[in-house]
Amino acid sequence: MNDVDSKTCPIIAKHIKVALVGQPNVGKSMLINSVSNAHLHVGNFSGVTVDKTEVLFDYKAYHFTVVDLPGTYAFTDYTIEERVTHDYLCAENYDIIINVVDSTNLEKNLQLTSELLTMSKKVVIALNMSDEADKENIHINAEYMEELIGVPCIKVSAATKLGIEELIDAVILKHESSKNKPKLVFSEPVEEEIAQIVWYLDKHKYESKNSYRNVAINLLKGNKKTYAKLHDEPIWTELQPILINASRHIELHHDSDDIKEAFAEEYAAFNRGVVAEVIEQKTVVSKKTTTEKIDNILIHPLFGIPIFLFFMWSLFQLTFEIGAIPMEYIDAFFGWLGDTIGSTIGNDDIRSLVVDGIIAGVGAVVLFVPNIIILFIGIALLESTGYMSRVAFLLDGFFHKFGLHGQSFIPLVTGFGCSIPAYMSARILKNDRDRLLTLFIIGFMSCGARLPVYVLFAGAFFSPEMAGNVLFLIYISGALLGLTAAKVLKLTAFKGVDEPFVMEMPKYRLPSVKLIWHTVLTKTMMYLKKAGTFIAGAAMLVWFLSNYPHNKILEESYAVKIEKAVSATDKLKLQHKLDESLLEQSYLGAIGKFSEPLFEPLGFDWKMSVALQTGLAAKEVVVSTLGVLYSLGGDVDEENNSLVNAISKNISFASAIAFIVVIMIYLPCLAASVVFTREAGHIKYFFYLFTFTSVVAYVMAYIAYNVALYFT
Amino acid sequence: MKTLKDCNKYCKVKIIKLNAPKDLKQRFISFGIMKEAIVEVLEHAPAKSTIEIKVGKMRIALRAEEAELIEVEKI
Numbered sequence: 208m209n210d211v212d213s214k215t216c217p218i219i220a221k222h223i224k225v226a227l228v229g230q231p232n233v234g235k236s237m238l239i240n241s242v243s244n245a246h247l248h249v250g251n252f253s254g255v256t257v258d259k260t261e262v263l264f265d266y267k268a269y270h271f272t273v274v275d276l277p278g279t280y281a282f283t284d285y286t287i288e289e290r291v292t293h294d295y296l297c298a299e300n301y302d303i304i305i306n307v308v309d310s311t312n313l314e315k316n317l318q319l320t321s322e323l324l325t326m327s328k329k330v331v332i333a334l335n336m337s338d339e340a341d342k343e344n345i346h347i348n349a350e351y352m353e354e355l356i357g358v359p360c361i362k363v364s365a366a367t368k369l370g371i372e373e374l375i376d377a378v379i380l381k382h383e384s385s386k387n388k389p390k391l392v393f394s395e396p397v398e399e400e401i402a403q404i405v406w407y408l409d410k411h412k413y414e415s416k417n418s419y420r421n422v423a424i425n426l427l428k429g430n431k432k433t434y435a436k437l438h439d440e441p442i443w444t445e446l447q448p449i450l451i452n453a454s455r456h457i458e459l460h461h462d463s464d465d466i467k468e469a470f471a472e473e474y475a476a477f478n479r480g481v482v483a484e485v486i487e488q489k490t491v492v493s494k495k496t497t498t499e500k501i502d503n504i505l506i507h508p509l510f511g512i513p514i515f516l517f518f519m520w521s522l523f524q525l526t527f528e529i530g531a532i533p534m535e536y537i538d539a540f541f542g543w544l545g546d547t548i549g550s551t552i553g554n555d556d557i558r559s560l561v562v563d564g565i566i567a568g569v570g571a572v573v574l575f576v577p578n579i580i581i582l583f584i585g586i587a588l589l590e591s592t593g594y595m596s597r598v599a600f601l602l603d604g605f606f607h608k609f610g611l612h613g614q615s616f617i618p619l620v621t622g623f624g625c626s627i628p629a630y631m632s633a634r635i636l637k638n639d640r641d642r643l644l645t646l647f648i649i650g651f652m653s654c655g656a657r658l659p660v661y662v663l664f665a666g667a668f669f670s671p672e673m674a675g676n677v678l679f680l681i682y683i684s685g686a687l688l689g690l691t692a693a694k695v696l697k698l699t700a701f702k703g704v705d706e707p708f709v710m711e712m713p714k715y716r717l718p719s720v721k722l723i724w725h726t727v728l729t730k731t732m733m734y735l736k737k738a739g740t741f742i743a744g745a746a747m748l749v750w751f752l753s754n755y756p757h758n759k760i761l762e763e764s765y766a767v768k769i770e771k772a773v774s775a776t777d778k779l780k781l782q783h784k785l786d787e788s789l790l791e792q793s794y795l796g797a798i799g800k801f802s803e804p805l806f807e808p809l810g811f812d813w814k815m816s817v818a819l820q821t822g823l824a825a826k827e828v829v830v831s832t833l834g835v836l837y838s839l840g841g842d843v844d845e846e847n848n849s850l851v852n853a854i855s856k857n858i859s860f861a862s863a864i865a866f867i868v869v870i871m872i873y874l875p876c877l878a879a880s881v882v883f884t885r886e887a888g889h890i891k892y893f894f895y896l897f898t899f900t901s902v903v904a905y906v907m908a909y910i911a912y913n914v915a916l917y918f919t
Numbered sequence: 920m921k922t923l924k925d926c927n928k929y930c931k932v933k934i935i936k937l938n939a940p941k942d943l944k945q946r947f948i949s950f951g952i953m954k955e956a957i958v959e960v961l962e963h964a965p966a967k968s969t970i971e972i973k974v975g976k977m978r979i980a981l982r983a984e985e986a987e988l989i990e991v992e993k994i
Contacts, residue, residue: 281949285942315951463954465941469946472955498978499961508965536937600980604968607982613969707985709944712971712978888951 223382224272226296228323229307230316231278232428233334233712238307238365239275239704239918246729247275257288257634259295259885266375282322287634303382310347313486317478324389327421330358331378335361338369338481339872345488352485357390367885371810396460400427400453409444421442425452428470446728482509511601522585523682530578538849541570560750564835568746571850572738572827572832577657580731583656586624586728591718596710603708609690610697612636613708615645626879630886638706644696646887650688652899660870664863668854685871686753692903738827745824746831752795753835761788809908810862819869825876861915865908872904923986926960932991933957950979962989
């Protein structure tokens with residue numbers, strides 16, 4: 208350790224801040240996870256990490272801060288994520304860069320590496336996926352590579368945790384050493400020009416933090432910041448003609464009028480050289496790779512789309528069929544829990560709060576955990592195998608007709624899980640118009656939280672054999688409606704030229720069970736946590752609003768009536784009537800009655816109207832509200848007290864259809880609305896979205912209601 | 920002038936020029952689609968609207984409109 212350092216700055220001397228950089232989908236986040244036991248989201252497509260994330264951990268005597276940056280193919284500002292990475296690397300303070308590269312595709316990955324090497328920052332290269340490279344018979348001579356490019360190159364595998372310690376040790380070693388001389392050589396004409404500029408800077412003793420070579424390269428590449436800095440210097444007048452000549456010389460050499468293209472070719476030539484030296488590939492693979500074989504079927508021009516639809520259909524069938532098995536037990540458990548806990552509480556109000564409020568509300572939400580888990584597994588598989596990009600490829604032509612970008616598919620599919628990450632992942636779209644359009648459409652992809660409502664209503668109105676198909680139909684028609692809405696918006700609000708579509712198709716990977724388990728577990732725990740906190744709170748609020756104010760006169764008048772009633776059934780009927788009238792004059796009843804006229808054309812009673820309004824907070828609240836309202840409303844039939852039965856008894860088929868339609872279309876939830884506003888960039892977009900979705904939901908529900916009425 | 924759009928499945932060609940606007944050209948280059956690069960057409964999406972190509976070891980999807988901007992020659 209450097210003594211001077213530790214004296215001047217004893218506290219931060221042992222702190223290393225690492226910027227983790229690499230091309231998309233090389234396993235940066237997975238590497239952080241295996242280094243630090245963090246749990247960052249990983250998937251097999253470019254654009255999983257869209258914002259920088261910091262992870263802290265200790266190793267030996269050092270505190271590490273690792274900043275996971277979004278993947279970028281090169282130093283460009285094409286997409287928002289690329290801009291995040293570029294800005295961070297150029298402007299922020301960090302000690303060292305770990306450049307993660309995919310060992311199975313070294314040449315392509317070195318494109319970014321070579322740009323990093325010109326930055327005069329300390330760099331360590333992590334040759335990731337070295338286990339996969341071994342399998343493909345690709346052998347990288349890491350020591351020789353280190354010698355060639357002048358920075359440490361460490362073979363690692365994030366998946367098998369191979370070489371992780373060596374990597375961190377190399378980072379520490381590099382951090383402590385003062386030597387930093389990456390060896391990146393350009394072609395002769397470029398080197399000549401660099402030498403001339405360096406000579407000139409040296410002659411005038413130009414003061415600079417970066418090396419002269421670095422300044423020269425930046426000038427030649429047309430780096431705006433370097434230009435701005437030198438522009439105010441007296442040497443500029445002499446330097447400018449030198450630069451113009453130099454650029455012309457290089458452009459001529461590359462037969463191009465674009466200096467950036469010329470430099471890209473320079474880097475590519477250097478990389479080809481490195482790769483030719485360090486890689487030994489034992490057998491030349493001429494036969495088709497597994498990925499190509501799978502692609503022959505999955506992206507077949509004729510069968511590709513039907514296969515995709517079949518996968519989706521199977522997913523929703525499974526969601527319903529398998530999800531239904533444990534539901535009975537969960538339902539029974541909460542029933543038992545309510546009875547058991549209820550019997551220990553003396554006070555009527557508190558008992559009602561706990562049993563009818565919290566347990567009924569939370570229970571109604573927890574009931575759907577099995578369905579949610581299956582849906583999440585499906586989405587995790589889609590994300591981690593690499594199939595997602597294939598679907599984007601298949602559907603781009605179709606999407607394009609509706610004015611959407613093929614890559615919009617990725618946020619849209621994510622939207623089936625949860626709208627919040629979907630809004631975030633829309634950042635992979637470069638064009639603001641495309642991004643806004645996609646943001647507006649994401650809500651049409653029914654998120655996991657809406658699934659409970661669908662399962663509830665599908666279970667109440669359709670036979671078990673049909674319910675899975677109904678679910679599939681709901682999701683598909685939501686998606687188609689979204690596409691239509693996209694077309695309308697594209698023709699009206701978001702007019703403009705189409706963005707190009709250039710996207711990497713990653714190699715297929717067999718997702719590890721651990722990874723899937725982990726992703727699903729995290730998401731499920733989040734759902735449960737939400738059920739235990741936010742939803743429980745909302746259920747309590749709904750309970751309070753539906754129980755107060757008490758109406759003594761009403762209670763007393765019924766008490767007399769019940770007293771007088773002769774048979775037990777009459778007493779029960781009267782009790783039920785009392786409960787109903789009490790509910791109707793409660794705060795919630797008042798809200799419901801007030802808004803009922805608005806929803807009457809859709810066939811909703813006041814309870815459904817209230818559920819829709821509370822659903823603005825979160826879609827799970829719709830179910831818990833219905834749970835509270837119908838359990839308070841009381842069932843005459845004691846044996847059949849499940850929510851499904853209450854709904855099929857109290858709600859007409861047509862109203863149910865209209866209700867589903869509204870749920871499909873209107874705002875996802877409060878949290879998603881906040882993220883939407885942030886991603887869209889202005890609060891006005893939120894009001895547009897609110898108006899747009901509400902109007903569409905109302906109109907579509909009205910149509911659906913009347914069509915359903917006609918057929919029943 | 921032959922462009923990548925005119926290539927059939929499994930056809931292998933060399934890129935000789937990128938006629939794309941500046942931004943898109945950068946995008947192409949960052950994907951390795953640049954002069955001298957060898958490209959193989961792997962698959963066409965329905966109606967040939969989207970094309971899957973292979974550059975080096977990387978598989979890339981792009982639209983027919985973009986493929987039209989890439990000038991190629993037979994090898």
